[in-house]
Amino acid sequence: MTNKEILERMPVGEVVPKRILSAMKRKGLIFDYSPWGYLESARIWYKEMWNGREESNYVCRELFPNANAHDCEFSDLHPGLSREQIIDKYTGGHIEYLGFTFDTQYLSGCFKPYLVKTGPKMSETKTVKRSMSLWGAIM
Numbered sequence: 001m002t003n004k005e006i007l008e009r010m011p012v013g014e015v016v017p018k019r020i021l022s023a024m025k026r027k028g029l030i031f032d033y034s035p036w037g038y039l040e041s042a043r044i045w046y047k048e049m050w051n052g053r054e055e056s057n058y059v060c061r062e063l064f065p066n067a068n069a070h071d072c073e074f075s076d077l078h079p080g081l082s083r084e085q086i087i088d089k090y091t092g093g094h095i096e097y098l099g100f101t102f103d104t105q106y107l108s109g110c111f112k113p114y115l116v117k118t119g120p121k122m123s124e125t126k127t128v129k130r131s132m133s134l135w136g137a138i139m
Helices: 003-009 018-027 083-089
Strands: 042-050 053-061 095-097 100-105 114-120
Touching: 003 018, 018 095, 042 083, 053 083
Parallel strands: none
Antiparallel strands: 042 053, 095 100, 100 114
16 A cells, blocks of 8 residues: 555544655654654754854754755754754745644653644645543544
8 A cells, every 4th residue: 555545544633654654764854753653852953142152042943834944954053054944944834744644642642743634735624533542542
């Protein structure tokens, strides 16, 4: 079964399986995912002036709609860019893959977001409501 067939059969609001996450990671749409299927965030470091001295700070991103997650893997520190330029370069929001849109969702009790299908391109209706059990299994 191809990834497109899996996504066509998957209901809107369903958590994306690891096979699809793996393909999205190779494409640079997500930074990384855990063995349990939730998304790992990339810390994108930059330097800024604070009270007359230079300090390092970071922003976190899970989704990379510009397919530039690979930029974060080896060069975490971007000293030449401001916070606003970092946020513009690595915008969050929805990602699109094979004609479907995806977004993050924190399931009950989770500290990391899962990736869920939000529908065909630009569709925002969700038909499945997922939650987590106490033991971390998707119900």
